[in-house]
Amino acid sequence: MQIFDRYKSSINQTLDVIEGHSIAIKREDLIHPIISGNKFRKLKYILKEVVDDNIPIVITFGGAFSNHLAATACAGKSMGIRTLGIVRGEEWKNKIFLSSTLSFCQKQGMHLICVSRAIYAKKEAAYEIQKILKKYPRYRLIPEGGTEILSLKGCSEILQPGDFGFDSVCCSIGTGGTLTGLIQASLPKQQVLGFNALKNPSVKNFILSQTKKTNWVINPDYTFGGYAKTDDTLISFMNSFYQQYKIPLDPIYTGKMLFAIFDLIKTHKWKWGKRILIIHTGGLQSIAGMNTQLQKKNALLISYEKELF
Ligand SMILES: *Cc1c(COP(=O)(O)O)cnc(C)c1O
Numbered sequence: 001m002q003i004f005d006r007y008k009s010s011i012n013q014t015l016d017v018i019e020g021h022s023i024a025i026k027r028e029d030l031i032h033p034i035i036s037g038n039k040f041r042k043l044k045y046i047l048k049e050v051v052d053d054n055i056p057i058v059i060t061f062g063g064a065f066s067n068h069l070a071a072t073a074c075a076g077k078s079m080g081i082r083t084l085g086i087v088r089g090e091e092w093k094n095k096i097f098l099s100s101t102l103s104f105c106q107k108q109g110m111h112l113i114c115v116s117r118a119i120y121a122k123k124e125a126a127y128e129i130q131k132i133l134k135k136y137p138r139y140r141l142i143p144e145g146g147t148e149i150l151s152l153k154g155c156s157e158i159l160q161p162g163d164f165g166f167d168s169v170c171c172s173i174g175t176g177g178t179l180t181g182l183i184q185a186s187l188p189k190q191q192v193l194g195f196n197a198l199k200n201p202s203v204k205n206f207i208l209s210q211t212k213k214t215n216w217v218i219n220p221d222y223t224f225g226g227y228a229k230t231d232d233t234l235i236s237f238m239n240s241f242y243q244q245y246k247i248p249l250d251p252i253y254t255g256k257m258l259f260a261i262f263d264l265i266k267t268h269k270w271k272w273g274k275r276i277l278i279i280h281t282g283g284l285q286s287i288a289g290m291n292t293q294l295q296k297k298n299a300l301l302i303s304y305e306k307e308l309f
Contacts, residue, residue: 003032003078004048011026012025012026016245018262021270023261025278025279026158027247029248029280029282036071036281036283037280037283038279039070039282040282041158042146042151043151046140050081051079053140057081057083057084058076058082058140058142059086059132059133059142060072060144061088061142064289065228065252069105069110071146076108076110084112084113085111085112088115089120090115099289100288104285145175147175147176147177153181155177155180156181156184157181158178159182166273167272168191169186169191169279170261170277171192171193171278171279172281174227176206176207180206180207180210182279183211186213188215190215191216192215193216193218193272194219196220196222197252197253197257198223199226203218204218219264224256228251228252230290236300237255242304243303248284250283250284250287252290253283254280254281287302287304288305
């Protein structure tokens with residue numbers, strides 16, 4: 001578990017004071033070069049269990065940009081655990097090299113199997129995926145995005161004793177696992193705000209099933225059309241944010257959240273206190289792949305990239 005013990009907590013960086021709101025950002029993106037941010041937190045206790053139980057292989061799911069696949073591949077390699085990734089979209093078969101995330105996973109030794117979107121949507125309930133699983137006598141399945149009960153515990157460790165003076169804690173939402181961990185760790189007087197990165201109304205039910213606390217709010221207004229969808233307004237915001245603060249954001253999660261927070265404050269719709277802590281959940285490995293897509297569309301590019309190799 002060396003890898004998880006070596007990098008434990010991240011720093012809060014003062015960002016700015018905007019309209020009287022003091023904003024700090026927790027640099028979980030700096031916690032590890034690849035297994036950054038919340039994917040590191042989520043894998044910690046799951047992989048500990050895999051090692052303790054001597055399970056030879058981890059099998060999980062993800063798309064062509066997936067931070068979770070990249071993190072699992074990288075953690076697996078450094079811990080000597082074999083990894084298998086079931087990839088969303090048959091079109092990536094024989095074209096792994098076109099996705100910087102997937103080729104990174106492959107270089108880490110992850111075995112990739114690309115399946116159609118219909119099969120992928122059913123996960124382990126699909127016959128075709130059952131057939132893959134049957135080849136392994138012992139394996140540990142990790143859900144898409146890494147969200148399960150064990151990963152909530154890891155995510156709750158994002159908040160540290162020094163963070164309880166903040167009025168609000170902000171985080172981007174995919175499956176809602178990270179937000180749930182933050183809610184569990186928060187004080188009742190703090191507000192935990194989640195910003196949807198995609199359209200997923202059911203995330204609310206997941207959170208309700210995991211916590212009795214009521215100090216949380218979900219904002220669904222800044223998805224930019226859905227998962228991994230972007231536009232020039234978002235990219236241009238991310239580029240100027242980087243220029244001003246020298247902090248890179250990712251286009252799928254943290255870029256959208258920061259855009260939302262700045263927009264809410266500047267349009268006087270912010271009502272969750274003056275001392276704001278923003279969780280930078282990482283995800284920077286997706287920038288290179290996103291830029292490849294943007295270039296094809298002749299759209300504005302993200303002005304910074306993270307070297308994966
Ligand atoms: C996966 C991810 C999220 C979303 O986390 P959930 O726990 O699925 O809600 C947010 N930010 C980044 C950078 C991520 O990679």
